[in-house]
Amino acid sequence: xxxxxxxxxxxxxxxxxxxxxxxxxxxxxxxxxxxxxxxxxxxxxxxxxxxxxxxxxxxxxxxxxxxxxxxxxxxxxxxxxxxxxxxxxxxxxxxxxxxxxxxxxxxxxxxxxxxxxxxxxxxxxxxxxxxxxxxxxxxxxxxxxxxxxxxxxxxxxxxxxxxxxxxxxxxxxxxxxxxxxxxxxxxxxxxxxxxxxxxxxxxxxxxxxxxxxxxxxxxxxxxxxxxxxxxxxxxxxxxxxxxxxxxxxxxxxxxxxxxxx
Amino acid sequence: xxxxxxxxxxxxxxxxxxxxxxxxxxxxxxxxxxxxxxxxxxxxxxxxxxxxxxxxxxxxxxxxxxxxxxxxxxxxxxxxxxxxxxxxxxxxxxxxxxxxxxxxxxxxxxxxxxxxxxxxxxxxxxxxxxxxxxxxxxxxxxxxxxxxxxxxxxxxxxxxxxxxxxxxxxxxxxxxxxxxxxxxxxxxxxxxxxxxxxxxxxxxxxxxxxxxxxxxxxxxxxxxxxxxxxxxxxx
Numbered sequence: 001x002x003x004x005x006x007x008x009x010x011x012x013x014x015x016x017x018x019x020x021x022x023x024x025x026x027x028x029x030x031x032x033x034x035x036x037x038x039x040x041x042x043x044x045x046x047x048x049x050x051x052x053x054x055x056x057x058x059x060x061x062x063x064x065x066x067x068x069x070x071x072x073x074x075x076x077x078x079x080x081x082x083x084x085x086x087x088x089x090x091x092x093x094x095x096x097x098x099x100x101x102x103x104x105x106x107x108x109x110x111x112x113x114x115x116x117x118x119x120x121x122x123x124x125x126x127x128x129x130x131x132x133x134x135x136x137x138x139x140x141x142x143x144x145x146x147x148x149x150x151x152x153x154x155x156x157x158x159x160x161x162x163x164x165x166x167x168x169x170x171x172x173x174x175x176x177x178x179x180x181x182x183x184x185x186x187x188x189x190x191x192x193x194x195x196x197x198x199x200x201x202x203x204x205x206x207x208x209x210x211x212x213x214x215x216x217x218x219x220x221x222x223x224x225x226x227x228x229x230x231x232x233x234x235x236x237x238x239x240x241x242x243x244x245x246x247x248x249x250x251x252x253x254x255x256x257x258x259x260x261x
Numbered sequence: 262x263x264x265x266x267x268x269x270x271x272x273x274x275x276x277x278x279x280x281x282x283x284x285x286x287x288x289x290x291x292x293x294x295x296x297x298x299x300x301x302x303x304x305x306x307x308x309x310x311x312x313x314x315x316x317x318x319x320x321x322x323x324x325x326x327x328x329x330x331x332x333x334x335x336x337x338x339x340x341x342x343x344x345x346x347x348x349x350x351x352x353x354x355x356x357x358x359x360x361x362x363x364x365x366x367x368x369x370x371x372x373x374x375x376x377x378x379x380x381x382x383x384x385x386x387x388x389x390x391x392x393x394x395x396x397x398x399x400x401x402x403x404x405x406x407x408x409x410x411x412x413x414x415x416x417x418x419x420x421x422x423x424x425x426x427x428x429x430x431x432x433x434x435x436x437x438x439x440x441x442x443x444x445x446x447x448x449x450x451x452x453x454x455x456x457x458x459x460x461x462x463x464x465x466x467x468x469x470x471x472x473x474x475x476x477x478x479x480x481x482x483x484x485x486x487x488x489x490x491x492x493x494x495x496x
Contacts, residue, residue, distance in 0.1 A: 032488060033318050035489075043471065044475060052495070054454060054456040056455050057455075076275070076277055082275070129274050
């Protein structure tokens with residue numbers, strides 16, 4: 001095979017990147033670019049094996065570390081709107097009841113909403129992932145344990161607990177978990193006892209009556225002595241009159257005693 | 262989420278709506294479909310050219326980046342595209358894309374390189390054969406065509422992949438982001454390679470006299486190319 005001497009004719013720069021071999025075999029085997037995968041010289045194969053990529057291995061594998069939870073960005077305008085609505089509901093309504101919601105037939109749902117609407121109670125469906133951050137930042141932190149599974153909120157500007165309980169008793173799929181009435185957190189038993197209480201007007205009337213009881217007794221207390229004396233004298237007069245009727249001849253000293261007063 | 266004391270049925274949370282993509286800045290050219298490329302150039306070269314397989318070897322220097330479009334097909338190996346391939350691409354893309362909302366442009370010229378073939382059954386000798394066909398040489402890392410317009414990568418990927426499978430060299434559909442991601446990953450691999458011995462280091466230093474078994478082209482190719490093949494896993 002013809003040989004070609006390489007590098008002798010042209011200028012060779014000293015200490016350039018490597019050197020060209022002195023002898024190059026021109027007609028040996030196939031060309032450099034082939035359709036098939038040209039077999040590599042074994043030395044070249046070894047070089048390729050030695051210079052392979054080795055990935056970095058951290059000292060602690062990432063699966064042993066606690067998982068990095070990416071915080072979802074809450075730039076969602078819809079989420080902001082829902083949160084604002086929840087905040088307004090908590091601000092504007094006096095009674096907020098949290099109930100567990102199990103799926104119920106549509107018509108039953110509509111009927112229940114209708115009955116509650118008659119008592120000015122509105123049914124609101126809320127998502128836990130929206131309500132929980134709102135509550136944790138507001139003063140209703142103790143309501144957080146209630147918002148776990150599917151919930152609905154029954155909100156009302158008035159506190160008609162008795163009617164609400166009556167409606168809910170007829171619907172087995174909705175269970176009352178707790179309520180916040182006038183910024184007071186009540187449990188289920190608390191709501192039931194709240195419902196048994198008399199209404200505010202009756203309670204006010206009772207309180208007024210209890211307060212007015214003592215002043216109403218004051219005048220009778222003050223007049224008690226004189227009334228007692230008057231009663232005694234009347235009795236005495238009656239006794240004397242009785243004695244007069246027995247002995248009408250005796251002059252009665254009653255007008256003298258009555259004139260002495 | 263499990264509540265205190267019991268199982269709760271997991272349910273879906275708030276639906277997060279995605280903003281629809283903004284296509285306001287897109288301008289479609291007049292002819293949105295791929296141009297017809299001739300099989301033979303208008304003024305064919307009479308003189309037969311030597312083979313020059315170096316137009317297949319190594320990384321591509323032209324058409325490596327996107328110009329107008331958003332998506333394209335990247336060649337991951339070297340090869341020749343002849344008229345049949347180009348017609349297949351043109352017709353498939355023309356069939357699958359919507360000419361009113363998307364446009365496509367060639368990043369590869371019409372065949373200009375003549376290939377000769379000797380007639381079958383003759384012995385060696387007798388001169389160079391006549392011109393048999395005309396081809397376009399393509400090197401690795403070159404974009405073949407670009408697609409753009411009011412479309413997403415997920416819509417375009419299926420038929421681009423279908424076309425890429427039929428090409429004579431390995432090819433993948435890419436978008437601008439995926440191409441830059443590919444390049445960034447390569448850079449990261451190069452930087453965090455734990456192997457102290459790299460091909461580049463061995464070749465430039467001629468360690469162990471390795472250059473006896475390597476070509477002078479390996480200084481440039483750095484072990485990532487072998488013939489017309491592009492070795493993807495090498496760094």
